[in-house]
Amino acid sequence: MKYDLSQIQGWSEKIEIIAHRAGLDYYPQEFELVNYEDMLSYEAYIGMPSRYPHWSFGKSYEKLKTLYQYNLTGLPYEMVINSDPCIAYLMKDNTLLLQILTIAHVYGHNDFFKNNRLFTEETEAEYTLEMFKSHARTIKSFINDPSIGYEKVERILDAAHALKLQTPRVAGEKKRSQEDLKKSLMEDYYQKASQRSILEPYREEMPPDINKIPLQPEEDLLLFIIKYGKLEDWENSILEIVRSETRYFIPQIETKVMNEGWASFWHYEILKELDLPSALYLEFIKRHNEVVRPITGQLNPYYLGFEMIKDLMRVHGKEKIFEVRACERDESFLRRYLTQELCQKLNLFEYVKKENEYFVENVPDDDGWKSIRNTLCKFVGMSGVPLIQATDFSAKDGTLTLEHVFDGRELEKTYAEQTLKYIADIWKRKVVLKTKINNTEQQILAITGDI
Amino acid sequence: MAIFRDLNPIEHDRSVEDRRRHRQLVEKSIKKNLADIISEESIIGESKNKKIKIPIRGLKEYQFIYGNNSSGVSSGSGNEKRGDKIGSAEKRSGKGNQGAGDQEGEDIYETEVTIEDVINYLFEDLDLPDFDKNKLSEIISQSSKKKSGYQRKGIPPRLAKKRSMVEKIKRRQSMKKTQREEHLEEENTGRVPFIEDDLRYQRIKETKERESNAVVLCIMDVSGSMDQIRKYLARSFFFLLHQFIKIKYFDVEIIFIAHSTTAMEVSEKEFFHKGESGGTYISSGYKKALEIIEQRYSPEKWNIYAFHVSDGENWEQDNNEAVKYAKALCSLCNLFAFAEVMPSPYYKGSLIKIFSDEIKADNYTVVSIVNKEDLWPSLKKILKKEYEAG
Numbered sequence: 001m002k003y004d005l006s007q008i009q010g011w012s013e014k015i016e017i018i019a020h021r022a023g024l025d026y027y028p029q030e031f032e033l034v035n036y037e038d039m040l041s042y043e044a045y046i047g048m049p050s051r052y053p054h055w056s057f058g059k060s061y062e063k064l065k066t067l068y069q070y071n072l073t074g075l076p077y078e079m080v081i082n083s084d085p086c087i088a089y090l091m092k093d094n095t096l097l098l099q100i101l102t103i104a105h106v107y108g109h110n111d112f113f114k115n116n117r118l119f120t121e122e123t124e125a126e127y128t129l130e131m132f133k134s135h136a137r138t139i140k141s142f143i144n145d146p147s148i149g150y151e152k153v154e155r156i157l158d159a160a161h162a163l164k165l166q167t168p169r170v171a172g173e174k175k176r177s178q179e180d181l182k183k184s185l186m187e188d189y190y191q192k193a194s195q196r197s198i199l200e201p202y203r204e205e206m207p208p209d210i211n212k213i214p215l216q217p218e219e220d221l222l223l224f225i226i227k228y229g230k231l232e233d234w235e236n237s238i239l240e241i242v243r244s245e246t247r248y249f250i251p252q253i254e255t256k257v258m259n260e261g262w263a264s265f266w267h268y269e270i271l272k273e274l275d276l277p278s279a280l281y282l283e284f285i286k287r288h289n290e291v292v293r294p295i296t297g298q299l300n301p302y303y304l305g306f307e308m309i310k311d312l313m314r315v316h317g318k319e320k321i322f323e324v325r326a327c328e329r330d331e332s333f334l335r336r337y338l339t340q341e342l343c344q345k346l347n348l349f350e351y352v353k354k355e356n357e358y359f360v361e362n363v364p365d366d367d368g369w370k371s372i373r374n375t376l377c378k379f380v381g382m383s384g385v386p387l388i389q390a391t392d393f394s395a396k397d398g399t400l401t402l403e404h405v406f407d408g409r410e411l412e413k414t415y416a417e418q419t420l421k422y423i424a425d426i427w428k429r430k431v432v433l434k435t436k437i438n439n440t441e442q443q444i445l446a447i448t449g450d451i
Numbered sequence: 452m453a454i455f456r457d458l459n460p461i462e463h464d465r466s467v468e469d470r471r472r473h474r475q476l477v478e479k480s481i482k483k484n485l486a487d488i489i490s491e492e493s494i495i496g497e498s499k500n501k502k503i504k505i506p507i508r509g510l511k512e513y514q515f516i517y518g519n520n521s522s523g524v525s526s527g528s529g530n531e532k533r534g535d536k537i538g539s540a541e542k543r544s545g546k547g548n549q550g551a552g553d554q555e556g557e558d559i560y561e562t563e564v565t566i567e568d569v570i571n572y573l574f575e576d577l578d579l580p581d582f583d584k585n586k587l588s589e590i591i592s593q594s595s596k597k598k599s600g601y602q603r604k605g606i607p608p609r610l611a612k613k614r615s616m617v618e619k620i621k622r623r624q625s626m627k628k629t630q631r632e633e634h635l636e637e638e639n640t641g642r643v644p645f646i647e648d649d650l651r652y653q654r655i656k657e658t659k660e661r662e663s664n665a666v667v668l669c670i671m672d673v674s675g676s677m678d679q680i681r682k683y684l685a686r687s688f689f690f691l692l693h694q695f696i697k698i699k700y701f702d703v704e705i706i707f708i709a710h711s712t713t714a715m716e717v718s719e720k721e722f723f724h725k726g727e728s729g730g731t732y733i734s735s736g737y738k739k740a741l742e743i744i745e746q747r748y749s750p751e752k753w754n755i756y757a758f759h760v761s762d763g764e765n766w767e768q769d770n771n772e773a774v775k776y777a778k779a780l781c782s783l784c785n786l787f788a789f790a791e792v793m794p795s796p797y798y799k800g801s802l803i804k805i806f807s808d809e810i811k812a813d814n815y816t817v818v819s820i821v822n823k824e825d826l827w828p829s830l831k832k833i834l835k836k837e838y839e840a841g
Contacts, residue, residue, distance in 0.1 A: 005457055012453050029453040038458070041466050055476055056512055058469030085454075103453075154472075162513050294526040297538075303526070347529040351537060352522040360535040361522060368533075376524040386515045404515075412518030419513045 003096045005033070011100045011274070018270045019107045023322065026110035027125065028085040031103070039076060039091045040064055046249070047081040047089070048132045052139035052241070054157050078102040082113040082252070083128035097276075097283040104270040108263030115326050116258075118251035128248065135241045142234050156235050159422040160242035166221040167246055169254075169382040182210045217389035217403065221423070224390045230428050239426075254329045254381035261305015262325050264292050265313070268306070294346065299376075304346065308333070311342055330380040338376070340369040350375050378407075386411055388433070400427050404435035411435050413444075420446035477510055598653050605652025618649040665754040665785075666704045667693055668743070670736040671722065672761035674711040674729055681792045684820055685760040686723055688790055691830055692758055706743060710736035716743065732769045733761060733802070737776035744783055755784040763794040763802045770802070774809045781812035788833045789817045 012031070019026070034042065044061035045051045077098055080088040088106040090099055113119050124131075139157075142148045176184075185208040218224045222243045226236045252259065271284050292306040312321050324333065343364035350362035350372045362368035362375075377383065386409070392401035400423070404411055416433060424431040424446035433444040531537070601614050623643045669689045671677070677685075697703050707722035708714055714735040740757055748755055757780050765773060780787050791803050803817050816836045818829035 005455055009453075009455055012455070016453060031453055031455045033455070033457045035460050037464070038460060041464065044466055053469055053472075055469055055473040058466060058471070058473035059510065059512075061466045061470055062473060165514060296527055297525055299525045344529075347527045347531075348524055349527050349531045350522060350524050358537045360531045360533055360537060363531055363533060372524055375522055379523060384517070386517055388515050409517045412516050415511075415513050415516050415518070418511070419515050422513065 003099075007096065008090075008099050008103070011096075012103050014274060015100070015104050015107065015270055018273050019104070019111075019266070022266070022269065023318070024107055024111040024266065025114060026086065026107055027083075027114050029106065029110055030085050030087050031090050031106075032087065033090050033092050035092050039079065039089060040068075042079050042089050043076055047079045047087075049129065050133045050136045052136045052157075053143070054154065054161070056161060078106055080106050080109045081128065082119060082123060082125055082248075084114075084125035086110040086113060086125075087129075095283065097280045098287060100274070100276075100280070101267050101271060101284060101287055104267035105263045107270070108266035109259060111266070112255070112259050112262050112325055116251065116255060116329075117327055118254055118329055122251050123248050131248070132245070135245065138241065139238060142238070145234075148234060153238065156231075156238045156426065157242070159426045160222065160239050162419045162422040163221050163225075164242050164246045165382070165385045166219065166388050167223075167243065167250070168220050169250070169385075169387075178215065181215045185210060185215065211395075213393040213395075214390055217391050219387060219389045221388065221390060221402075225423075225426060228393055229426060231426060235426070250382065251329075254331075257301045257305040257308075257330045257380060258325065258328060258333050259305070260302045261307075261309045264288075264302050264306040265309040265321075299348075307346055308337055308342060311339075312337055331377050331383055334373060334377050334380060338373045340364060340366070343369045343372055348372050348376075378409075398429035400429065400431045402431065402433045404433065406436045410437050413437060417444055417446070420444055424448045473510075480510055596655050596657055599656040600654045601651040602654045603648075603651065605654075609653040609655065611651045611653050614651040615645065615649050618651060619643060619645055622646075622649060664702050664704075664752060665696055665756060666706060666748045667696055668706045668708060668740050668755065668757040669693075669722070670708045670710065670714075670740055670757060670759040672711070672731055672733065672736070672759075672764075673709040673722075674731040674764070676731075676762050676764050681760075681762055682723055684792045684826065685790075687826055688760060688792075688820070688829070689758060691826075692756070692788075692833065695834060696756055706740075708736055708739050708743070710739065714739035731761070731765050732772075733759075733765045734769050734772035734776050737773065737780055741776060741779055741783070750783045757784045757787045758790065759788070760790045760792055761802070763791040765802055770805055773802075774805065777806065777810055777815070778812070781810060781815045784814060786814050786816075786833070786836065787812075788815075788836075790820055790829060791817070792820045793822070794819065 008031075016029075040061060042049075043064055044057050051057065076091070077094060078088055078090055080086065086106070086109075088102075088109075090102055094102070113125060119125070139153060142153050143150050189208050213228060214224065220243075222239045225231070226239050226243075229236075231239070268288055271288070276284060292300070292303045294300060294303050309321055309324075312324060324337070328336070348364055349360050350368070351358045352361045353359075362371045364372055387405040387407075389403050389405060390400060391403045393399075394401070402420075402423075404416075416435065420431055420433050425448060428448045430448075431446045433446075435442055435444065601611055626643075667689075671682075671685055671689075693703065693705060705719070707717050707719055709717045709722055710732070711729045712732045712735060716739065736759065744750070744755060777787070777789070789803070789806055794803075803819055807817050814836070816833055818825075818832055820826055820829050
């Protein structure tokens with residue numbers, strides 16, 4: 001470091017004053033300065049100071065390291081976690097300007113964590129660190145238990161990781177109780193049976209099977225397995241741990257574009273007001289443009305989000321952007337506020353894959369821009385994860401039937417088959433997945449012991 | 452007011468354990484797939500650096516993801532027109548959403564290993580005591596004598612005439628120079644004779660060369676009963692043995708001998724692809740091998756390896772001949788191995804039995820390969836033999 005801590009602190013104070021004046025509302029902020037290796041570690045463990053052991057974190061570490069080594073991706077400037085107080089890691093090797101930019105950026109994220117609906121409804125920021133720590137402790141205790149051990153734990157974790165994104169995807173959704181569901185199913189039936197039109201031929205309405213499991217298709221697969229599977233308590237508690245950690249990450253998955261756009265918008269606004277010396281100012285403009293630059297052939301969420309917030313600010317004013325950051329998630333945000341002008345400005349286009357080659361399908365003219373927007377909405381956040389529901393649990397042989405809710409997008413077959421093996425492994429009975437490939441109904445099957 | 456903490460580097464690298472486990476799983480996965488790799492790749496004769504794609508099972512983090520027919524959105528230059536081709540699936544990296552971009556990078560580093568890696572894994576899997584492949588390549592064969600500089604003493608046949616002449620001229624010149632410096636009248640010395648000091652002899656250095664030449668004789672039965680599957684196994688078998696021998700020697704030549712009732716030296720392509728019909732005289736293959744050794748590969752200069760693959764069918768009247776020539780091969784070769792692939796159930800007179808009964812040479816071994824899973828244990832057996840033999 002060619003500067004000392006007090007310099008960063010000085011800038012940070014100024015930043016905080018501007019952020020506060022601008023109306024940002026954030027948790028108390030804590031910064032930790034770490035070196036390159038520790039940064040890699042934090043990144044591999046998604047920022048958490050303690051997590052349970054699993055090889056996938058080792059893999060992610062190796063991968064990050066390889067990517068950095070061959071310069072395939074830039075070094076991270078910061079890592080910030082949604083917790084109260086908000087903790088962010090700054091990398092010591094960065095220049096002073098990068099630290100300043102990052103600090104301002106972090107305040108943007110911090111405000112977003114504290115105010116966006118998804119985060120406030122789905123996560124409990126004050127318990128974040130404690131939650132991860134206690135999960136790590138629990139899983140380590142299973143590993144150290146001589147009757148369980150590392151390999152058995154790993155096997156359950158592997159399966160749980162395969163299923164971790166198959167969870168309810170609507171924030172703040174309330175679950176109806178089984179009794180409630182049964183009652184309403186019966187009501188539906190009575191209504192249908194009694195209000196038959198005399199003009200229609202008589203058709204006997206079958207009473208619903210209220211003992212069916214599940215009564216309604218269930219998308220929370222881990223929960224389903226915990227409830228109806230034959231796992232031991234410790235195994236179930238591992239599934240529950242993975243499930244609740246996913247719940248913590250879902251708001252971040254669901255708001256990637258907005259969150260980065262919001263933070264980039266604020267670091268830009270704040271640094272403009274900071275009275276930076278001209279050398280720093282030039283570096284600021286350069287770095288900022290690197291962060292929010294378009295990447296041809298890809299879609300940089302920083303770029304998309306930044307341009308959209310900027311546009312909203314220009315058209316609707318400050319109050320509007322604060323409202324948007326509180327209520328929306330990426331899908332609704334894009335659907336509502338990605339206009340044709342923006343599509344044109346950002347040179348967005350839609351492509352399709354035909355026999356291993358990609359073709360431009362739509363450009364942002366009058367006919368095409370809506371399709372571009374809709375396709376984009378289909379891929380952001382949890383919409384990019386196929387929806388798989390448990391539809392039947394056979395009372396006879398225990399077979400679990402899953403159905404892929406087909407929306408025109410096919411499942412990757414090898415991945416589906418392998419994932420199914422993991423499910424069969426913890427379900428301990430036969431598992432069937434119904435899906436559509438090449439426009440024909442297909443069933444993929446897995447039995448326990450396949451792995 | 453934000454709190455700043457300048458953290459000292461974390462002393463215990465917490466990712467160590469997870470990384471170790473990850474690497475362990477990668478290797479495990481490769482080893483698990485070795486049987487498939489070695490029997491499925493048609494890689495004989497390929498360069499060492501060829502990348503083999505290995506599907507590494509446990510290492511992908513499988514989840515339900517979208518596959519092939521998907522579309523996406525990305526930023527462009529603004530000049531795109533409907534219907535423009537923008538690339539093919541292999542080259543594209545990003546697909547608009549964060550997930551897809553990552554996967555390709557994953558594939559690069561997870562699934563490709565070089566043949567050398569595979570061989571290393573094979574060695575590891577062999578689990579031979581004190582097995583060190585570097586040691587193997589230090590076997591010293593014959594020594595050669597090379598001229599290397601000059602020396603003052605020596606035997607007359609090594610007299611270096613030119614060099615001695617130079618020494619004499621040097622001496623004469625310095626003599627003249629001294630005379631000039633001392634202002635002595637230049638005596639006409641006339642002819643300066645050679646003296647003992649002028650004489651130089653060639654210095655001969657004995658160099659020990661590492662054993663460098665080996666020839667692998669691949670003998671295969673190509674009679675009608677050797678079908679594609681058998682040839683496939685044979686091919687993998689030859690290839691792997693060749694790889695091992697390549698580690699031990701610098702220069703390895705391969706000879707392909709195809710035989711039915713008569714034998715012929717053929718090219719690699721013909722060897723694996725040309726089908727023949729008719730019966731089998733195994734002895735013809737051996738005879739051809741002996742011929743080739745005699746003509747081109749003297750056992751004094753070459754390390755000879757002979758591998759013979761057959762389905763085990765032979766005309767009975769040829770058996771005695773075959774045993775005789777096999778014994779002859781044993782006496783010339785470093786190692787001679789006979790592999791019987793997928794013996795036909797209709798054929799009773801097992802060659803393996805006859806061979807193992809009749810031939811007792813230390814450097815001789817027989818294996819039986821019924822399916823591709825047997826390939827690996829068979830190789831182990833042969834290589835152990837080679838190891839024991841030194």
